[in-house]
Amino acid sequence: MSVMYQPKKEDKFTFGLWTVGNRGRDPFGDEVRAGATPIEAVRRLAELGAYGVNLHDNDLVPINATAGERDRIVAEFKTVLDDTGMKVPMATTNLFYHPVFRDGAFTSNDPAIRAYAVQKAMRGIDLGVELGAELYVFWGGREGAEVDAAKDPVSAVKRMREALNFLCEYVMDQGYKMRFCLEAKPNEPRGDIYLPTTGAMLGFIATLAHPEMVGLNPEVAHEQMAGLCFHHAVAQAIDAGKLWHIDLNAQKPGRFDQDLRFASEGYKGAFFLVKLLEDNGYDGPRHFDAHPYRTESDQGIWDFAAGCMRSYLILKEKVRQFNADPEIQEAYREANPTDPDLEALIESYDRPKAETLKAMDWDPEELAQRRLAYERLDQLTFELVTGAR
Numbered sequence: 001m002s003v004m005y006q007p008k009k010e011d012k013f014t015f016g017l018w019t020v021g022n023r024g025r026d027p028f029g030d031e032v033r034a035g036a037t038p039i040e041a042v043r044r045l046a047e048l049g050a051y052g053v054n055l056h057d058n059d060l061v062p063i064n065a066t067a068g069e070r071d072r073i074v075a076e077f078k079t080v081l082d083d084t085g086m087k088v089p090m091a092t093t094n095l096f097y098h099p100v101f102r103d104g105a106f107t108s109n110d111p112a113i114r115a116y117a118v119q120k121a122m123r124g125i126d127l128g129v130e131l132g133a134e135l136y137v138f139w140g141g142r143e144g145a146e147v148d149a150a151k152d153p154v155s156a157v158k159r160m161r162e163a164l165n166f167l168c169e170y171v172m173d174q175g176y177k178m179r180f181c182l183e184a185k186p187n188e189p190r191g192d193i194y195l196p197t198t199g200a201m202l203g204f205i206a207t208l209a210h211p212e213m214v215g216l217n218p219e220v221a222h223e224q225m226a227g228l229c230f231h232h233a234v235a236q237a238i239d240a241g242k243l244w245h246i247d248l249n250a251q252k253p254g255r256f257d258q259d260l261r262f263a264s265e266g267y268k269g270a271f272f273l274v275k276l277l278e279d280n281g282y283d284g285p286r287h288f289d290a291h292p293y294r295t296e297s298d299q300g301i302w303d304f305a306a307g308c309m310r311s312y313l314i315l316k317e318k319v320r321q322f323n324a325d326p327e328i329q330e331a332y333r334e335a336n337p338t339d340p341d342l343e344a345l346i347e348s349y350d351r352p353k354a355e356t357l358k359a360m361d362w363d364p365e366e367l368a369q370r371r372l373a374y375e376r377l378d379q380l381t382f383e384l385v386t387g388a389r
């Protein structure tokens with residue numbers, strides 16, 4: 001393996017404990033491997049060059065642990081983090097696994113379950129802070145419905161807002177340095193999940209009491225499950241200043257949430273995603289929320305993890321080549337004509353500019369004749385990404 005693609009701490013590659021810990025259970029079959037324990041995950045990922053790990057409260061501390069057990073587990077985990085120099089940049093709450101959450105957590109119809117969910121999130125935030133996390137993700141695992149006759153979707157969004165407002169206040173009241181990231185998913189495990197896309201989350205953030213504390217954690221697979229273009233969603237998050245975390249994986253559109261090794265499907269989309277992140281100076285964690293194929297053994301976990309990081313670095317190198325390639329750049333410039341006078345005219349409104357524009361004589365027939373030479377640029381991109389160039 002070339003040293004060029006050797007992950008380094010500066011690459012900020014992270015993995016969820018649940019990713020390398022995944023045992024391959026699915027709705028039709030039982031576990032197929034043991035999965036990495038939290039301690040093993042930290043040690044092995046550190047050896048591979050990762051920056052850190054992320055966790056749900058219950059990836060580390062079982063839901064029924066006593067206070068003493070919790071403290072012992074956390075202390076042991078912190079020792080391994082110190083030994084390896086691994087970080088925990090993000091933490092989250094498991095609000096979906098236990099049967100209590102089978103009809104949602106923050107949006108459950110039962111006020112007792114909503115209260116328990118907010119309490120569990122507060123404790124999860126405390127745990128995250130203890131481990132040094134400055135980002136806290138909310139993925140509404142079961143915040144959805146199959147029986148719309150039983151649940152009011154307007155109340156659901158209102159309940160979600162109340163929970164997030166409550167937790168923002170909790171973070172401020174504790175003096176924690178912690179920001180939230182919302183992760184959308186259209187469906188699975190629920191028939192429909194509320195706030196199903198990154199764009200929907202962005203609209204929702206604007207309705208919160210502390211929108212400045214809340215950003216996004218978009219995931220490749222989730223946007224593609226809905227048939228949407230992932231890197232366009234990420235672009236909107238970047239434009240809004242809300243891309244604080246990202247879940248990298250791969251997915252065939254229209255399928256169940258596959259959570260495949262990064263870039264293992266849709267190479268072109270993966271290339272443009274890496275290009276977007278690199279060209280825009282994204283400096284948050286590059287988090288892989290994926291898991292090894294169910295056909296894999298425990299040994300395959302590490303091939304999977306190394307593959308995610310290596311593929312990212314290969315695509316990053318392709319992005320460098322794309323940006324430095326004179327022929328590609330020339331084709332790009334041709335596709336992006338400039339006209340400073342016209343651009344100044346339409347970039348912002350004032351009345352004289354509006355009058356000038358209104359009086360101009362445009363000929364749509366002539367404009368429509370202009371060539372959009374995208375064929376060559378797209379072919380050059382294909383040749384670069386596939387290594388023919």
Ligand code: GCO
Nearest residue numbers: 092137138139219247257289
């Ligand atoms: C999924 C989700 C989760 C979340 C995780 C962190 O579809 O299972 O992507 O893996 O990212 O719960 O909030």
Ligand code: MN
Nearest residue numbers: 183219247289
């Ligand atoms: Mn995810």
Ligand code: MN
Nearest residue numbers: 219221257259
């Ligand atoms: Mn997923």
